[in-house]
Amino acid sequence: MDLIIVESPTKANTLGRFLGGDFMVLATMGHIRDLPEKKLGVDVEADFEPEYVVSAKKKETVDRIKKSSKEAGKIYLATDPDREGEAIAYHVASVMGSKLKPSRITFHEITKHAIDEAMAHPGEINMNLVEAQTARRILDRLVGYKLSPLLWKKIRRGLSAGRVQSVTVRLIVEREKEIEKFVPIEYWEVETLLQKFLGGEMPDAPKFLAKLAKKNGQKLEIRNQTEADGIVADLQKAGYEIFNIEKKEVKRNPYPPFTTSMMQQAASNRLGWSSKKTMQVAQGLYEEGLITYHRTDSTNLAEEAVMGCRDYIGSNFGSEYLPEGPRFYKTKSRSAQEAHEAIRPTELEKKDFLAGDAKKLYDLIWNRFVACQMNPAIVESTVVTTQAVNENNIYLLETRGAIEKFNGWRVLYGQVEEIDEEGDKIERLPEVNIGDELKLLELKPMQKFTLPPPRFNEASLIKTLEELGIGRPSTYAPTISTIQERNYVEKQNKAFFPTPLGVAVNDFLMEYFADVLDFQFTAKMEDNLDAIAGGTLKRVPVLAEFYYPFIKKLEGVDRVAQRVAVQTEATGESCPKCQQGSVVIRVGRFGKFLSCSRFPECDWRAPFVQKVEGFKCPKCGGDVVYKKTKKGKGFYGCVNYPKCDFASWRKPAKQG
DNA sequence: CAGTGAGCGAGCTTCCGCTTGACTT
Numbered sequence: 001m002d003l004i005i006v007e008s009p010t011k012a013n014t015l016g017r018f019l020g021g022d023f024m025v026l027a028t029m030g031h032i033r034d035l036p037e038k039k040l041g042v043d044v045e046a047d048f049e050p051e052y053v054v055s056a057k058k059k060e061t062v063d064r065i066k067k068s069s070k071e072a073g074k075i076y077l078a079t080d081p082d083r084e085g086e087a088i089a090y091h092v093a094s095v096m097g098s099k100l101k102p103s104r105i106t107f108h109e110i111t112k113h114a115i116d117e118a119m120a121h122p123g124e125i126n127m128n129l130v131e132a133q134t135a136r137r138i139l140d141r142l143v144g145y146k147l148s149p150l151l152w153k154k155i156r157r158g159l160s161a162g163r164v165q166s167v168t169v170r171l172i173v174e175r176e177k178e179i180e181k182f183v184p185i186e187y188w189e190v191e192t193l194l195q196k197f198l199g200g201e202m203p204d205a206p207k208f209l210a211k212l213a214k215k216n217g218q219k220l221e222i223r224n225q226t227e228a229d230g231i232v233a234d235l236q237k238a239g240y241e242i243f244n245i246e247k248k249e250v251k252r253n254p255y256p257p258f259t260t261s262m263m264q265q266a267a268s269n270r271l272g273w274s275s276k277k278t279m280q281v282a283q284g285l286y287e288e289g290l291i292t293y294h295r296t297d298s299t300n301l302a303e304e305a306v307m308g309c310r311d312y313i314g315s316n317f318g319s320e321y322l323p324e325g326p327r328f329y330k331t332k333s334r335s336a337q338e339a340h341e342a343i344r345p346t347e348l349e350k351k352d353f354l355a356g357d358a359k360k361l362y363d364l365i366w367n368r369f370v371a372c373q374m375n376p377a378i379v380e381s382t383v384v385t386t387q388a389v390n391e392n393n394i395y396l397l398e399t400r401g402a403i404e405k406f407n408g409w410r411v412l413y414g415q416v417e418e419i420d421e422e423g424d425k426i427e428r429l430p431e432v433n434i435g436d437e438l439k440l441l442e443l444k445p446m447q448k449f450t451l452p453p454p455r456f457n458e459a460s461l462i463k464t465l466e467e468l469g470i471g472r473p474s475t476y477a478p479t480i481s482t483i484q485e486r487n488y489v490e491k492q493n494k495a496f497f498p499t500p501l502g503v504a505v506n507d508f509l510m511e512y513f514a515d516v517l518d519f520q521f522t523a524k525m526e527d528n529l530d531a532i533a534g535g536t537l538k539r540v541p542v543l544a545e546f547y548y549p550f551i552k553k554l555e556g557v558d559r560v561a562q563r564v565a566v567q568t569e570a571t572g573e574s575c576p577k578c579q580q581g582s583v584v585i586r587v588g589r590f591g592k593f594l595s596c597s598r599f600p601e602c603d604w605r606a607p608f609v610q611k612v613e614g615f616k617c618p619k620c621g622g623d624v625v626y627k628k629t630k631k632g633k634g635f636y637g638c639v640n641y642p643k644c645d646f647a648s649w650r651k652p653a654k655q656g
Numbered sequence: 657c658a659g660t661g662a663g664c665g666a667g668c669t670t671c672c673g674c675t676t677g678a679c680t681t
Contacts, residue, residue, distance in 0.1 A: 030675030144671020588660030
């Protein structure tokens with residue numbers, strides 16, 4: 001019997017079905033060996049030699065692989081065709097201790113054809129790729145396990161820093177600082193309500209809104225009320241007529257099929273889900289065999305899936321929805337490894353048995369996939385320009401609108417909200433012709449202010465990280481969890497705010513280690529890893545070039561830097577114990593808590609509670625509050641603890 | 657799942673990326 005090793009158990013089952021009974025297929029469930037958790041595990045003196053260990057959790061898996069390898073005829077290592085997958089194959093081969101030399105096979109999609117093709121062309125482990133992964137692993141360990149202890153010493157115990165999480169926190173902290181220093185600038189817009197002039201009474205003549213755009217050929221910027229009043233007065237005594245009508249047909253192409261980050265963003269925007277929840281639901285769909293693998297950075301699609309999709313569109317939607325040829329999508333992300341397909345349904349038959357969250361996500365994936373092979377939507381966008389003329393000036397007013405001439409792929413994956421290129425909501429267009437005279441019904445000057453940039457939510461944060469090439473499909477959700485568990489940031493109404501602790505850590509790291517927190521740090525690392533994989537650079541010099549300046553800096557900071565005080569937040573109340581200090585909010589290991597500003601002279605403290613609205617404790621009727629465990633996991637408890645011990649992991653359902 | 661901050665100084669914390677479990681009242 002031949003043995004095949006893959007990473008995912010679900011993939012192992014699928015492969016088993018394709019190959020029949022002559023093969024035994026086992027899953028590694030990810031990496032089987034790693035650096036030890038409790039120590040650095042890198043011998044810097046000895047050319048950064050890593051110490052790999054099999055963790056207790058992985059021992060059973062490794063034992064099973066070892067045992068099976070002794071009984072196997074041929075051994076195929078079919079881990080994912082990317083840097084991490086190559087490393088897993090290498091570690092499996094090293095640990096196995098088999099006399100047989102295993103073959104390395106790879107496929108990018110789970111189809112019979114791809115698997116047969118892979119089996120027909122067995123190769124060897126690419127050691128350059130393994131070297132690149134080893135360099136990546138060691139670098140991340142050195143950064144994380146050297147910076148974190150410095151934070152314990154200079155700020156507080158238990159803190160963490162790393163190549164990915166620290167940049168993620170930086171994004172949120174810097175956005176908040178931009179918002180804080182933002183000065184809104186006043187501007188005015190003038191909107192008119194116009195009506196086609198037919199003479200005499202004309203209650204049914206078309207009315208429409210038009211926005212003031214130009215004065216005497218110049219773009220008009222109205223900065224204050226005085227200017228606005230002047231223009232309104234001027235417009236009152238103007239004559240109005242339709243000056244121009246410009247129509248343009250625009251094709252709107254469908255979106256590419258989902259990668260992990262796109263799926264997380266869509267589920268966040270359309271369903272309001274966290275990336276963690278999205279991945280949990282996707283895992284379920286994947287295990288049921290309903291979707292392809294849900295951790296992917298690729299928009300590639302298996303040819304047979306595309307052909308099946310085209311057949312489906314042709315017979316269910318008609319030929320006007322079917323393009324002449326299949327659509328292919330290029331993966332944009334530079335750092336993409338493209339080991340898997342895009343996320344798509346494995347079959348196009350509707351799954352009627354699905355319900356609830358599983359159905360919501362499945363439908364989103366199904367619609368996005370089928371839509372991606374459909375014809376573009378055709379939108380006619382129109383700009384109606386109205387001229388307002390008086391003895392001194394000529395003004396131009398604009399009315400913009402868009403009409404969908406053909407829905408195309410939008411029949412399946414419509415917009416959340418129709419927005420035109422200017423970002424304005426679409427208005428209904430009037431039926432008018434050039435030269436039509438108009439009557440001015442209303443003139444509305446509107447005071448407005450420029451807005452600060454919006455805070456990140458999960459969707460925009462993941463989008464930004466991916467654009468910067470920071471993090472991987474398997475890490476977006478965990479990274480977002482980590483920075484919240486560390487109390488560096490918190491989410492309010494889906495928007496991320498930094499805590500004073502997050503600001504303190506970020507400011508400290510930016511002062512001394514701006515190079516590691518640089519948005520290009522990962523991109524430069526990736527360039528070096530590519531060079532190692534390509535054989536033009538070696539692992540040890542790449543690591544040395546980073547490490548020695550880094551550790552020198554770190555030792556200097558360790559000697560010189562003062563301990564950092566984390567800012568407190570005032571509440572305005574005075575301390576109930578000493579009466580001298582005031583009550584302040586501090587950020588501790590379990591999130592926010594109240595204490596006296598005179599600590600340690602006065603040790604008064606109290607929990608900072610966030611009341612959960614619309615629910616009372618089922619045991620004692622007290623308020624329910626949201627808290628965090630030692631590990632940073634949120635839970636709901638009774639405000640009367642420890643007198644009442646009610647606690648729940650899940651948000652209690654609304655009552656009354 | 658019930659604590660927090662400083663410093664005292666036991667014993668401990670920490671990274672990224674690959675996978676899936678199992679404990680829910």
